[in-house]
Structure formats: structure tokens, C-alpha cells
Amino acid sequence: MNRLFRSVLGLFAAPRLNVREDYAKVRRFQQHVAALTGPRYRPVYRQTAADVGTHRVPVRVFQPKEKRRDEVLLFFHGGGWVTGDIESYTPACATMADLTGCVVASVDYRLAPEHPFPSGLEDCYRVARMLLEDPQRAGIEDARNIVLVGDSAGGNLAAAVSLLLRERGHRRAARQILLYPVTHWDHDPATSPFDSVREHGEGYRLTNAEVQDYFDLYAPDLQQRRDRLVSPLAATDLSGQPRTLLITAELDLLRDEAEAYGQALAEAGNEVRVHRVDGALHGFIVLPRFSRPLREAYEVINAFLDDRSVDGSASGEHTDLEESA
Template identity: 60%
Template sequence: MTRPGSPGQPPVNRLTSAVLSLFAAPRIDMRADYEKVRRAQRALSRTPRDPYRFLDQAVRGEDGHEIPVRLFFPRTLTKPGVLLFFHGGGWVTGDIDTYTSTCLTMADLTGRIVCSVDYRLAPEHPYPAGLQDCLRVTETLLERPYLAGGADPEDITLVGDSAGANLAAAVSLDLHRRGVTLPGAQVLLYPVVQWDHDPRTSPYDSVRAYGTGLRLTALEVRDYMAMYQPDPALRATELVSPLAAEDLTGQPRTLVVTAELDLLRDEGEAYGRALRAAGTPTRIERVDGALHGFIILPRFSRALARAYDHIISFLEGDMADSRPLEATTDGADR
């Protein structure tokens, strides 16, 4: 495989491209068909049969609406603390039902309670509705830890994948900006942290290398972003694009995990380096051969197993990168 974005070179060879195309999602118009995608996801989701594995609760929003949350309990509770999870889906799709299997896996493999948040979705509820829900649940858990087993703030870890990782990063930024107690750590899985995913203008090679024909396309990310934040002038603000934040100090210790064959790879790793430069203890890992969305894969998946190797060791306090990763060379990093 050639280096993505190398002048005059394709990002992957023809055989690799043909194999990867097997994993490409059919192209749909997300702005027109997001409801169909939601219905399909729910039809494929699995609700756990064991009633002792999960508990549904709700947190009341500031305007009185209820924010559903679901607590998942591991088969063997071996570690203290709570993983507060924000699901992916481009701020438009996904919910606690479609991520139930993923959260059960997370609870079992980490030995910790997982609390999944069913935040409001765009386009019916554009920014900042989903972020406000995530903030409300986070602050409630920090203020009343008995709601999730008595975890101290230091033992609460924000976890998000894709758009959920964007929300986790934004929650941490907002809490710090307001001088509120922060969780002890955050795990950002293939996060979207900046607004520009047009291959013609993006500063990141991975957008051009992997922005078409794979699990997630650049056009889909742009559709999601347009539904989440309809005002183009506000998409570069820090709570929508955390990489644009002028002040990244005071953030929780962070693990960033990216997928090699993902258009969001370079920006996620750039965010990790920016956090590190601002003084935040940060670990940056890349899962080789992985596509966007690997956290929802079955437990026997090699990519999932490798990702959990990093997650579990990070939760145990290991902050050392497993290997050095090459930074982008086009001046995109902070």
C-alpha cells in the first residue's frame, strides 16, 4: 500500500481497492433517507434477553424533556468506575437500542458498567440539542455518582465513536471552559473533530485517500454535518469542530483510536497531537486494516480485539503509544 495522498500515486492498489469495495455501504442520500436508515438499524438491533444485564433510566433535561439512558452490567464486574458512552451515527442515526450489543461487549471486555446516552438526533433536533443532552447526563453523573454505582469523577470515562466521540470531546471542552469538574478520562474512537471533509479543500490526506467507496464517505460526513449544524458559518466553532479550539488545556487524559482505512483518521490523530501539545496526557493509536465503525463488529473481529487491547490498557493507566505514527506533512496539524 502506498502512502495516502502521495503525489501521482493511488492511495491503495487495485486489488486492495477491489477487496475494500466489498465493505462499502450503498450510497444513499442521507438528507432524504435518514429515516429509512434509522428503521433499518432498529430492525437489525438486538435487545438483550437477560433483564439483569441492563437497566433503563432517564435524566431530565433543563427544559423538562427526558433523556433516556441505559446502564449495562458486565457478566463479571471487576473494575470500578463507569464508561459514559455516546454513540455514533453522524448525530442523525443510532440510539441505545442499535448500540445495545456494542455496549454489552464493552461492559464485558472492560469489566465496567457502561452508561449509554440516547441523546436527541438531528435534523429534528440540530446542534446544540444532542450536545446539551450529553452535557446534562455527564454533569448529573458527576454530581450524583450514586446513579451509576458510586463512581467518583476520576473514575468516570467518556467514550464515544465517530460523532459520539465528537460529542465527548465537546463535552470535555465545555466543562473545562465553564470551570466544572471533568471526568477522569476520555476515549475517542475514530472521532470527527473538524468540519471540512471536501476532498478538494480538506487539509487531510485520509479524506482524499479513503473518502469514497468505503464504509463511510466524505459526502456522507458532509451531509451529516449539514443536518447537525445547518449554519455553515458556525461549523468551525470549537463545540462542533473541537480541533478548532484555541484552548485545549485542562482536558481529561485521552486515548484517541483511529482506523487506518478511514477518512477521519488524520484529523483524529491531529486532535490527539494537539491535545498532547497543550499538555494533556494523550495516547494515540491506529488500528491497521480497520474501517470506520469497527467498534460495532463481532467480538471475534481482529480490529475490535486490537482496539480493546488499547482501551483496556489505557483504562489501567498505560499512556504509552504502542508505536510512533507519522504526522500529516501538509501543514494540517496545529
């Protein structure tokens, strides 16, 4: 990447935040921005909830303008397990519903630091179980086409939910779409095994220091972070996972760990496709509909939903890593 392009991209970098002190302000700001930048039309959705122990987890169900597929996309939002909610992700979920023609169910899981690991994961897991085993409770007709979807920390949660469903012997989703997910615990440039942490960990949309802040709030115990449910790449058994589409961003510090997770899934015998969006920054799923990274990602997602771009072999030994021009 030439210096001029790097400088231009730097203009779009988020200012350095002290997430540990300012997370409440970030939450309010995200909701404000979502209200200002949402779709021109009012998205069609309805609110429901899943009972999880002593509390209820809100779920917002979005209807596409034109329903073209039977799949229900069960979406876990990003935000480092600390920020983001169904309000701030309403524009992104409305876009997802319209561009895929699918119903999208967005989960408002509990956030750290008020509710550290495993609270948010348990919420996502319980909602997934509810939809897979009793979809009518959420007004969904058929569980056979439920697809787990998540971006960033939400991609981490989707991967962890898939692991839990298999480990606990419950009905599993047939497919999952992981968008630039967190899969590893170490984002220190001095010790990380991934080059993207060193190449893209400063000056862009997400920084190494911010990821560290998020981990400090979500999983304060350093040893806990190495658990497969916090760092899925640490799992010793990745067999029996859903057919997976994993989309990464070229200029994202999480790029290499996400692609390594795709490779590990394939080596464990799962069907996987990994697609890298060239020139994209972390978090592009919330960009306006006309943006190139967003449009490219949805072309790949729609092809995956139509089963046109997934290796159909049972062995799953092939990983299709594309670097888009």
C-alpha cells in the same frame, strides 16, 4: 494496500445513501440489524433517565458479565448526530461492558435534524454533569472513575463535553476514549487539509458526501461548523483536558483529523495516546466480537484503563502514535 485487498474491502462498503432524505429509514434499519445481530445472551441492563430542562434523556446502564474494574464508561453513540440510538447500539454497549469489565452507561441524546446543534451536545453535557456531580441519581456509587467514551460523532460529542466542563468550571472526567472522532468541519477533497479525506473518502464504510450530509442536518449554518463545539480541532485552548486515548482506523477518512486532534491535545499539555488500527474501516466498534480490529481496540482500551500504556508525564508532550502490524 494492494488492489486485491482494496477490492475486497470495497465489498463491505455501505451503499451511497441520501442521508438528508433517508435518515428515518436508516434509523429503523439500524435498530432491525441490532436486534438480529445482538449477543446470544440477553445483556443485563437497566433503564434510567437524566432530567434536562423540560425533557428527560434516556440512559441505559449495562452490567458486564464479570465486573473487573470500578470505572463507569459514559458512552455517546455515533451516527453523524442523525442516526443511532441506545437500541441500535445495545449490542456494541453489551460488548463494551463485557470486554472491559466495566459498567457502561449509554446516552440516548436528541438527534438532528429534529434537534440540530447544540441539542444533542447539551443532552450529553447534562448527563455527564449529573454523573460527575451526583452519580447516585443514576445508581452509580462513585464519580471518580467516570470515563467519557464516544465513537465517530459520539467521539466528537465526548470531546466537546470535555471542553464545556472545563470552560464552565464544573467537575471534569479524569479520562476520555475517543474512537475515530469527527474533529474538523471540512471534508471536501478539494479543500480539506487532511490526506485521509482524499484517500479514503469514497468506496468505503463512510464517504465524504455522507459526512457532508450529516453536517448539513446537524449544523446547517456553515459558520457554526467552525465552532470548537462542532469542530474541536478549531479550539484555541485545549488545556486542562482529560487523559486521552484516541483510536483511529487506517482506512477511515476521519483518520488524519482525529490524529491531529490527539497531537493538538498533547501540544496543549495533556496526556495522550493515539493508536491507529491497521486495515480497519470506520465504525469497527460495532463489529462482532471475533473481529480483529475490535479485539485490537479493546486490548488498547483495557491497557489504557489499567494505566499501563499512558505516558505518565505531567507535561503530556509525548504522543504515542502506533501503527499496528
